[in-house]
Structures are given as C-alpha cells and as structure tokens.
Amino acid sequence: MKQMNSIQRIPYHPPFQPTKQVKQATTASFMEQLQVAVSKQQLKVSKHAIERLQERNITISDEEWQQITDIVSEAHEKGVRQPLVLIEQAALIVNAKNATVITAMDRLEAKAQIFTNIDGTIIL
Template sequence: MHRFGIQRVPLQPTIQSNSQLKSKTIARTEQSFRDHLRSAATDSQELKISKHANERIQERNIHISDQEWQVVTDKVFEARSKGVNQPLVLMDQAALIVSAKNATVITAMERTEAKNQLFTNIDGTIVL
C-alpha cells in the first residue's frame, strides 16, 4: 500500500482588518504614482526629428540654432498642454509641421516655400 505523510499546519490565521489592507494598498499606489511622477519629471522634453523631416531640412539647407530649437520645443510642449496635437510652427527661416502628441517634427520647409502652401490636418499655429 501507499504511505501518506501528514504534516500539521498551525491554525493561527493572520487576520488583517480592512483599514490595514487599505493602508497597504494606498501605500503601494502612492509609491507607484511617486515613481511614475519622478520618471516623468526626469524625462527631458525634447523634440525628435523624423527621417522625412531630417531629409527635408538637409535638402533645403535649413539651419536652426540650438537656442531656436529650444524655443520651438518649449512652445510645442506648451501647445500640447493646451490640447494642440499637430501645430504648424512658423519661424523666420522655416515652417515645421510637428506632432505634439509624439513630440516629433514631421516635415520642414523654407519659409518662402511655405507662402504658396496649403496646410491641412493642423489644429494650431505657433508663430515665432
């Protein structure tokens, strides 16, 4: 016949009150929120340039200084905070279409070239 071993388990259950369970859940939630907030705050707000936009910038010999990029970046993130998803950015030397949602420059053209263009699918304009 088969032999079975029997082991005794202590019968002292650990009972936690609802308030203890809630405080642990809240502490876990607050910690994960804190972590998320901290990582979001440390992420630098930087615009990316799509492959297409990069090609256009090079083809059209458009030069934008670091300071100008910083102004564009700041304004795009400000527009995004106000609900703008795809702004047209008009600069002295260039016009950019930006996806504020993805923080990506979609296309670029010289400002003189932009005079004869019709811009569609934009929901805001930033004039610098």
C-alpha cells in the same frame, strides 16, 4: 493550582494618515519631477523632415530647437495635436503627442502652401 488568565493588550495604532501638508509636499515634489522630465524631452525629427531640412539648406540652432520644444510641449498641454510652427527661416509641422517634427520647408516655400491636418499655429 490557580490559573491566571492574563491578556496582553497590544496598543492599537491606526494606519498612517498623512496630513494635508505631507500630501501637498508629495504632490508638489512629483509635479516638479514630472516637469523636469518633460522639459528634458527633445523633439525628434523624422527621416522625412531631416531630408527636407537638408534639401532646403535650413539650419536651426540648438537654442531655437529648445524654444520650439518648449512651445510645442506647452501647446500639447493645451490640447494641440499637430501644430504648424513658424520660425524666421522655416515652417515645421510637428506631431505634438510624439514630439516629432514631421516635415519642414523654408518660409518662402511656405507662403505658397495650403496646410491641412493641423490644429494650431505657433509663431516664434
């Protein structure tokens, strides 16, 4: 009997290599998702800051909180760790890394204060 040696050839398919367009689309999509997630992050207010806001009868609207959140996030991206945020009725010290308001005072009280351990000022 004649023995046949048959070798079955399987075509070689190199691993998937995404094109630059696919890589860019994936990166852009990820960046967009990250921006949406970050923009939804709201500032937390420490117990101490809540007490100060109540004691000093300081009210901050939701729109103002959103504006403060956005600008603190932007400052954090630029390397600011602990900014002083000045708004019309209050001065807030914020830990940008943790997105937490540490303390608050009204603007009149803030005029007579020396602020330490801050590395940026945001005036709204």
